[in-house]
Amino acid sequence: MIRVLLADDEAMIRAGVRSILVTDPGIEVVAEAGDGREAVELVRAHRPDVALLDIRMPRLDGLAAAAELRSAAPEVAVVMLTTFDEDDYVARALEEGASGFLLKASDPRELIVGVRAVAGGAAYLSPRIARKVIARLNGARLSRAAEARGRIEPLTPRELEVLALVGEGMSNQEIGRELFLSEGTVKGHVSAILARLGLNNRVQAAITAYEAGLVRR
Template sequence: MTASLPEPIEPQRDGPVRVLLADDDRLVRAGIAGILATAPDVEVTAEAADGLEAVDAARRHLLDLILLDIQMPRLDGIRTLERLQTDAPGTPVAMLTTFSDETYIADAIRLGALGFFLKSDDPHHLIAGVRALAGGGAAFSPRVGRWLIRRQARTRFDRSTRAQALVRELTPRQRELLAGVGKGQSNAQIAKSLHLSEGTVKQYLSVLFTALGTENRVQAALIAFEAGLDGDR
């Protein structure tokens, strides 16, 4: 049985994407901030040198995205992410590190991270990822994305069977929405392809995640992948 769709609420954005950048290395922060400054629609609103400063800044600023280094003093990125679920609920968080450690990736996704970037990523990829996250999407370093696929492939049969069963219970429109999520599309991209407003897509996705029993966009995207809705099978 599927849930009914609520009346859409139209979101409004005026101004650049407001980013909190947290990294204990001052030079790294300056480098990343410099990369983001090349995008006219992105603004580093606040910076933090450790997790505790990041939590405090998240409370004080109106933000569209938080970029967290994994290795930080006083409060590391994973524990900071956990704190932000309470202190800055609803603000997308992406993890930023120098390596792709499987344990960190798994922990970050479990705690609700919607992105995972390596500091060695191409600057254009970082900027595109920031825009996607601020637009309601998810974004991962290509190497992290490949790890996610390999991880899922290890238990593909059982997960695929479950995912296909979940998808069969969805309405045709919900399957279209899930396919867009599986392809990594932002709310704006999904809205354009389905001829809907972004507000409608946002509300529809909330109902879709409830129907799937997922907590965030990444988990829904994994179901789309396992069910073959991502367009890659």
């Protein structure tokens, strides 16, 4: 069962998102918050698998809440849910450790796909957001490729294999099947990769893999 905390300052939005999530029998909404400060407190109390945070909330916005959760509850996957897709919001969300970014105007099925993806250890960006991220990567690819290749030099051959599959969007379970490793072993490799490269989350790792030319598919 995937345990989710939902935070949004609009009760009607929370009700709508909850009604979508509970259509999946494998997802349970364990707590709801009306602002960012309450969200952080409830995450500490309930330790959900996924925290679904609106970006614009009173007391503490979603970005600031994500930053606190990165240190207070690093095992909880954070997904930003918003009506805005401006580059600055996306960049800041990823910098603060978010594993996913979903737009409220997206297809409702995308919400469940995104929650399941990050709960499984993968990253998830709304397709509209992903296109913008890829466009930015393409524009800076040549200048950043050499830097990225230099950054990954300290990694072991096995870590490079894992990083390449993270870049392809695979979850820990999928990487384990691909490389004949246990899910726990893959999780250990991912943690080591993030630490060696000084990265905050799998999205940043995937971008590094892409820039370094590890992603072939």
